Amino acid sequence: MERIVLPDIKDLHLIDVYIQNGGYQAVKKAYAMSTDDVIAEVKKSGLRGRGGAAFATGLKWSFMPKTTDKPKYLCVNGDESEPGSFKDRQIFEFNPHQLLEGVLIACYAIQAKAAYIYIRGEYAKWVKLLQKALDDAYDKGFVGEKMKETLGSQFSCDIFIHKGAGAYICGEESALMNSIEGKRAYPRVKPPFPASNGLWGNPTTINNIETITNVPAIINKGAEWFSKIGEPKHPGTILCGVSGHVNKPGVYEIPTGTLLTDVIYKLAGGVPGDKKIKCVIPGGSSMPPLRGDQLEGVKMDADSLKAIGSGIGTAGVIVMDEDTNLVKVLARISKFYHHESCGQCTPCREGAGWLQKVLERIAAGNGVSSDLDLLISIASNIEGNTVCALGEAAAWPVRFMVTKFRQEFETYVKADVSIPVPNKVHSMRATEFPVADIKL
Ligand SMILES: Cc1cc2nc3c(=O)[nH]c(=O)nc-3n(C[C@H](O)[C@H](O)[C@H](O)COP(=O)(O)O)c2cc1C
Ligand code: SF4
Structure with missing residues (x-):
C-alpha cells in the first residue's frame, strides 16, 4: 500500500530530501490554479477531517467568505491530547514539510495571509523539530514574502507555531482560537461559526494536522486518485x-x-x-x-x-x-475528563466530577446496585446539554461501557443496597446529590 502521510523515505524531514522527492511542487501547481479550482479538487477527493468529526474538508474551506475586507486565518490543530491519540507527532517528526506545504495550499485556497499551527505544549521535542522545518522553509523562500519570488506567485502567507497551554480543551476549535488570542481556553458558543467569526472575530478555518498533510498529495496526484483509495x-x-x-x-x-x-x-x-x-x-x-x-x-x-x-x-x-479491570479503566478515563473540563457549563463541570466519584467508589468496592443506573442518568444529563463536545466525551465512555459490560460492573456493586436515582439532575444542587451523602 502507498503511504500518503508518512511515506517510507529516509530523512524526509530534511528539506533537501523533501525537495529531491518532489516536495514543494504541489504548492506551485496549486498556485497556478484558481482558488475555486483548488477547493473543488479537495472537495472531489472526498478528504474528510482527521481531527475527530470526519467533516468534509473541501466543504469546510468553501464556507470561508469570499467578499470580505477582513483578514482570514487558518488554524492547524496539533493539540493532540485525547488519550490513545499520538499520530500527529509522527508528522511533526517524520514529514513536517508535507504539512507545511499543505498549509501553504490551504492558505491560498481560503486566501488566508497567516496560519497558526497549534501544537500541544507538552510536545517540546516536536515543537523544536517543527520550528526547524519552518525555519528551513523560510530560508529556502517557500514561506513568507520571499515565496512570491521562489514560486513566481502573487500570493504569500506566513506561518506561526503556537505552543499549546497544556489542556485537552485547547484542542476544541473555538477554545484553541481563544488560546491563540491569549485568552483562557473556554470554548465559544456556536453559532457564530469560525468561518465568519474566528480568530479575533475574523473568518477562520480550522483543520487537523493530518488532514492538511494529505493536501499536497491530492494536488499532485489528483482528486480521482485519492478518492479511489480505501x-x-x-x-x-x-x-x-x-x-x-x-x-x-x-x-x-x-x-x-x-x-x-x-x-x-x-x-x-x-x-x-x-x-x-x-x-x-x-x-x-x-x-x-x-x-x-x-x-x-x-x-x-x-x-x-x-x-x-x-x-x-x-x-x-x-x-x-480479557484480564483488564474495566471498572478501574473507566474510573481513570472519567478522572481525565473531570480534570480537563474547563468548568464553563454546569452539566459537564459537575457531572464529570460525579461520574468520577461514583466510579472510584465502585472501584474501591463501595458501590451500590443503583450506582449503575445513576451513572447512566448522570451521563444522559450531560449529553447534549453543554457548550462543547467535551461533555459527550465524558459521558459516552461511561454510558456505553456500563451498558455493554453491565455484568462486569454488577459484580463490583453491592446488590442489596439501593438509593433512588433521579431522572433529571439539572435542578439539584451538588450538595443535594446522593453521591455526596452516601455512607456505607
Ligand atoms: C474537547 C475536544 C478536544 C479536541 N481536540 C482536538 C485535537 O487535539 N486535535 C484536533 O485536530 N481536533 C480536536 N478536536 C476537534 C476540533 O474541534 C476540530 O473539529 C478539528 O480540529 C477540525 O479539524 P478537521 O476538520 O481537519 O478534522 C477536539 C474537539 C473537542 C470537543
Ligand atoms: S462541555 Fe465542559 S469543557 Fe466544554 S465548555 Fe462546557 S464545561 Fe467546558
Whole structure:
C-alpha cells in the first residue's frame, strides 16, 4: 500500500530530501490554479477531517467568505491530547514539510495571509523539530514574502507555531482560537461559526494536522486518485495509533476500511500471551467502546464505525485484554475528563466530577446496585446539554461501557443496597446529590 502521510523515505524531514522527492511542487501547481479550482479538487477527493468529526474538508474551506475586507486565518490543530491519540507527532517528526506545504495550499485556497499551527505544549521535542522545518522553509523562500519570488506567485502567507497551554480543551476549535488570542481556553458558543467569526472575530478555518498533510498529495496526484483509495465515502489513508494490550504498539498508516482485526492482529502483532480481547476503543478514549465479540468484520472508517455505535474519532485504537479491570479503566478515563473540563457549563463541570466519584467508589468496592443506573442518568444529563463536545466525551465512555459490560460492573456493586436515582439532575444542587451523602 502507498503511504500518503508518512511515506517510507529516509530523512524526509530534511528539506533537501523533501525537495529531491518532489516536495514543494504541489504548492506551485496549486498556485497556478484558481482558488475555486483548488477547493473543488479537495472537495472531489472526498478528504474528510482527521481531527475527530470526519467533516468534509473541501466543504469546510468553501464556507470561508469570499467578499470580505477582513483578514482570514487558518488554524492547524496539533493539540493532540485525547488519550490513545499520538499520530500527529509522527508528522511533526517524520514529514513536517508535507504539512507545511499543505498549509501553504490551504492558505491560498481560503486566501488566508497567516496560519497558526497549534501544537500541544507538552510536545517540546516536536515543537523544536517543527520550528526547524519552518525555519528551513523560510530560508529556502517557500514561506513568507520571499515565496512570491521562489514560486513566481502573487500570493504569500506566513506561518506561526503556537505552543499549546497544556489542556485537552485547547484542542476544541473555538477554545484553541481563544488560546491563540491569549485568552483562557473556554470554548465559544456556536453559532457564530469560525468561518465568519474566528480568530479575533475574523473568518477562520480550522483543520487537523493530518488532514492538511494529505493536501499536497491530492494536488499532485489528483482528486480521482485519492478518492479511489480505501472506502469511497471516507477515502484515503488514516494514521492509526494502536496502544494497550498489543505486541507492537505504534502508529500505522492504513487505507480507510481496513479491518480492525487486521490492524490489531496483522499490524500490531496481536495480544500478548494470545489472550482474548475484552474491549477495544477504536477512536481515542472519547469514542464508545466495542466488546471483544463485536470486532469481526468491523472496518476502520467513519461510517462503518458509526453504523455499529462507535466512531473513528482520531483512530486511536486502545486494546484491552480479557484480564483488564474495566471498572478501574473507566474510573481513570472519567478522572481525565473531570480534570480537563474547563468548568464553563454546569452539566459537564459537575457531572464529570460525579461520574468520577461514583466510579472510584465502585472501584474501591463501595458501590451500590443503583450506582449503575445513576451513572447512566448522570451521563444522559450531560449529553447534549453543554457548550462543547467535551461533555459527550465524558459521558459516552461511561454510558456505553456500563451498558455493554453491565455484568462486569454488577459484580463490583453491592446488590442489596439501593438509593433512588433521579431522572433529571439539572435542578439539584451538588450538595443535594446522593453521591455526596452516601455512607456505607
Ligand atoms: C474537547 C475536544 C478536544 C479536541 N481536540 C482536538 C485535537 O487535539 N486535535 C484536533 O485536530 N481536533 C480536536 N478536536 C476537534 C476540533 O474541534 C476540530 O473539529 C478539528 O480540529 C477540525 O479539524 P478537521 O476538520 O481537519 O478534522 C477536539 C474537539 C473537542 C470537543
Ligand atoms: S462541555 Fe465542559 S469543557 Fe466544554 S465548555 Fe462546557 S464545561 Fe467546558
